[in-house]
Amino acid sequence: MDTNTIRVESPVGSRLDKFKKHEIIELSYQGKSYSLASKLSIGRDKSCDINIDDKMTSRFHAEIQKIKDAYFIKDLDSTNGTFVNNEKVPAQKYIKLYQGDVIKVGRTEVTIK
Secondary structure (H helix, E strand, C coil), rough: CCCCCCCCCCCHHHHHCCCCCCCCCCEEEECCCEEEECCCEEECCCCCCCEEECCCCCCCCCEEECCCCCEEEEEECCCCCEEEEEECEEEEEEHHHHHHCCCCCCEEEECCC
């Protein structure tokens, strides 16, 4: 028995098969993976999606946001700055992220997988 709802060979299936397939991008922090959906907050505050217990990290340090088919990071005017691959992210500016990038927030590193 075939469990596919829409067969690729059908007219609908052939149109659906042409749609761009999105890669799931994840963050890796302290051995945990976090899927990036549309927006992810990083900081010391307990309400942040990724809560970092590091005194060099601001309460609301940075955010990662999906814009169209790409992911971007923005520093939220943090005290010590946000770095991507050792380059400082300008405050309130979006910088595009790629797989393998290393984000440094305070003394903590988060990797894009």
